[in-house]
Amino acid sequence: MDGAREDGPSGQFDGVEFGAEFGAALDGVRVVGMGESTHGTAEFFRLKHRIFEYLVVEHGFRTFAMEASASAGPAVDAYVRGGAGDGAAVLTGLGFWVWRTREVLDLLEWMRDYNRGRPRAEQVGFVGIDPQRCGASLAHFGEERAGVLAALAEAYPGQLPERREELLTAAKALEAGVRGSGEIPEAGGHEALEAAGRASAEDRRHARILLRAADVVTREPGAEMWRARDGFMADGVDEAVAAGGGAGVAVWAHNGHIGVRGAALGARLRERYGSAYYALGLVFGEGAFRARRMWPGPWRPRVKRPSPVAVNRLGPAREGTLEALLAARAPGTHLVDLRSRADEPWVTETHLTRTHGAYVSRLTYRWNVAPTVPGAEYDGLAYVPVSTPSRPL
Structure with a gap:
């Protein structure tokens, strides 16, 4: 499939009209x-x-x-x-x-x-x-590094307010540690430097997700949580x-x-x-x-x-x-x-x-x-x- 189903910019996609008015609105x-x-x-x-x-x-x-x-x-x-x-x-x-x-x-x-x-x-x-649903981020760090944050894997918003201080503290510590790691390989040349940079960026992304998850699932249910x-x-x-x-x-x-x-x-x-x-x-x-x-x-x-x-x-x-x-x-x-x-x-x-x-x-x-x-x-x-x-x- 090439991706195009339309009869033109003002045509149809499987029977749904995308007229000139809608197309112009997206400029x-x-x-x-x-x-x-x-x-x-x-x-x-x-x-x-x-x-x-x-x-x-x-x-x-x-x-x-x-x-x-x-x-x-x-x-x-x-x-x-x-x-x-x-x-x-x-x-x-x-x-x-x-x-x-x-x-x-x-x-x-x-x-x-x-x-x-x-x-x-x-x-x-x-x-x-x-x-x-941050299980992949927890798996990225492994059971030992994730520690108490494992509780976030299946938790939904507002489920764990009684653990807010504990989980937020752990998530902030992990995120701060990842931000400050930035280790530069002693050898390996340009490719090794690139690999280290990618790993570091991935670490930061997963740590950021866990910090956000910890914030959401440990808030008291209500407007502030949403x-x-x-x-x-x-x-x-x-x-x-x-x-x-x-x-x-x-x-x-x-x-x-x-x-x-x-x-x-x-x-x-x-x-x-x-x-x-x-x-x-x-x-x-x-x-x-x-x-x-x-x-x-x-x-x-x-x-x-x-x-x-x-x-x-x-x-x-x-x-x-x-x-x-x-x-x-x-x-x-x-x-x-x-x-x-x-x-x-x-x-x-x-x-x-x-x-x-x-x-x-x-x-x-x-x-x-x-x-x-x-x-x-x-x-x-x-x-x-x-x-x-x-x-x-």
Whole structure:
């Protein structure tokens, strides 16, 4: 596969229209945030795949950044650049069950096919931007050097606040030690110096990930914890932009992360890149999606164990919601640039919109909506009429 599916710059990618309006909106854009109102909608995943293809072929983007393990990201990057291994295995290594799907694997395989035969400077790469699931970084240092930081391997945000001082102290000590090591080989010439430099850079990267992970998992659950995580993910995007030599970066995350209000990832990117950051929210009309179901409040089991992944169903969007408004404007899958429609009243009005993460309340998820002002939160919207569950590997 050569990578191009389009009929031209204003044509289609597998039936999805990328018109002149959307293409013009991306002039000067360096980072595109691709959101989703659920983590379990197959159509969102496929649409973001097509959007990334479009960004690569028509706008020269070269990096795909994902709300997934920064620690395990290099293994995925090596795979899409033609390295040995199994796509499903490296995808599983990212540590997030929501991404272990056929749709995301199809995207990785497209990247690998696109890269085949191209010089490295023209290839597309993969990065993870979330400090969670840092097992590969722990393995890099080994059990003895990692020490108590081994507790970070499977920990989730806010899980270990009682160990904050211990784990942060250990992570800072490791990071400081790596920063100060910089050993220069006594012999070996230029190649030995280069190898030492690469090793040192890799040490610093893994130590930085562990320090970020320690910060996130040891905070008290709440707004500050999520603020810290989004800040670190924004730093990960910055690092991808710097490494990309000026080529564009596409960011895959939830709508709640890519929006530009508050302290979300997208808000940090808007502060840093201004109009060169484009936030695209994805919503759907009706259908089903995958998410883990939890009992709410006092009915939640005291013993913590993974909740079952279930197919959750939603009927047509209620009148007055953002989804219903987009369905009335155009019933099929479509993209809307909000920057060019800033004078249209609906863009500056408040609407309720659905939002579901990896977990939903088994009793009340159907009513899980949040107010949003489209033009204040996003630069563009993509609407999918029917959601079907993502396909697990």
